[in-house]
Amino acid sequence: MSAARSIAVLGGTGPEGFGLSLRWAQAGETVIIGSRDTKRAQDAAEKIKQRVGASANISGKENIAACDSADLIVFTIPFEGHATLLKQIKPAIRPNSIVIDATVPLAASVGGRATRTLGVWQGSAAQQAAELVPKGVSVVAAFQNLGAELLNAEGPVDCDVIVCGDDPNANPVARSLATKIPGVRAIDGGKLENARILEQITALLIGLNIRHKGHSGIRISGLPPSAYETQ
Numbered sequence: 001m002s003a004a005r006s007i008a009v010l011g012g013t014g015p016e017g018f019g020l021s022l023r024w025a026q027a028g029e030t031v032i033i034g035s036r037d038t039k040r041a042q043d044a045a046e047k048i049k050q051r052v053g054a055s056a057n058i059s060g061k062e063n064i065a066a067c068d069s070a071d072l073i074v075f076t077i078p079f080e081g082h083a084t085l086l087k088q089i090k091p092a093i094r095p096n097s098i099v100i101d102a103t104v105p106l107a108a109s110v111g112g113r114a115t116r117t118l119g120v121w122q123g124s125a126a127q128q129a130a131e132l133v134p135k136g137v138s139v140v141a142a143f144q145n146l147g148a149e150l151l152n153a154e155g156p157v158d159c160d161v162i163v164c165g166d167d168p169n170a171n172p173v174a175r176s177l178a179t180k181i182p183g184v185r186a187i188d189g190g191k192l193e194n195a196r197i198l199e200q201i202t203a204l205l206i207g208l209n210i211r212h213k214g215h216s217g218i219r220i221s222g223l224p225p226s227a228y229e230t231q
């Protein structure tokens with residue numbers, strides 16, 4: 001993938017997608033905020049421009065238009081809209097692009113608790129995405145455990161990002177994107193089927209945040225230095 005890649009962040013008007021977009025814009029990446037509403041997307045892009053500076057390569061588009069011009073598509077929307085949005089954008093996903101899924105199927109999506117996850121037939125939200133993207137498009141699971149509060153604060157984040165996926169060419173791309181966020185160590189987490197564990201860890205982190213009134217993240221210890229990718 002070329003250095004001039006563009007990243008569409010669907011749901012980039014919400015705290016998680018906004019925080020990722022902010023960090024990538026700060027790192028000089030070309031970011032397109034996606035939304036169901038063009039104006040909301042443009043307003044979010046403008047807010048990021050104000051924080052990063054006029055040189056930021058950021059714009060806002062309706063979700064399908066955002067995918068039309070993107071090499072990487074990042075999913076940061078609530079689980080209740082996940083399958084519907086994937087079906088809507090399917091014709092707009094470019095061949096050979098990569099979908100990075102940060103969605104967590106929280107029970108809150110159906111009126112339950114944010115400290116519990118839903119059972120997803122395919123095993124995880126990311127595996128559901130893999131079933132719904134066009135042939136030849138890879139899905140990678142990442143960023144489920146990196147909270148919006150950390151992303152939207154100033155300075156480095158205290159969190160590792162575990163990246164799972166079945167395409168050995170797509171995983172390094174997602175890891176390189178993760179390392180653009182100061183403080184992140186990206187770790188290869190193996191196959192996409194492990195996404196179910198990443199998604200469940202988020203429910204645990206939410207519970208810890210409620211119990212201890214904090215903004216928790218994860219750090220993995222004990223691996224050889226080569227396992228931890230940083231910029």
Ligand SMILES: NC(=O)c1ccc[n+]([C@@H]2O[C@H](COP(=O)([O-])OP(=O)(O)OC[C@H]3O[C@@H](n4cnc5c(N)ncnc54)[C@H](OP(=O)(O)O)[C@@H]3O)[C@@H](O)[C@H]2O)c1
Nearest residue numbers: 011013014015016035036076077078081103104144147148
């Ligand atoms: N918040 C966190 O700390 C965090 C951390 C890790 C992972 N995540 C995961 O990342 C995802 C986004 O989290 P969030 O807290 O940013 O969520 P959010 O604020 O509830 O939603 C993000 C955006 O998704 C769009 N959206 C809402 N409902 C939708 C639907 N039914 N269909 C399509 N788009 C819809 C909205 O944008 P428009 O109205 O502009 O379209 C909204 O601004 C979730 O799956 C969450 O579990 C969140």
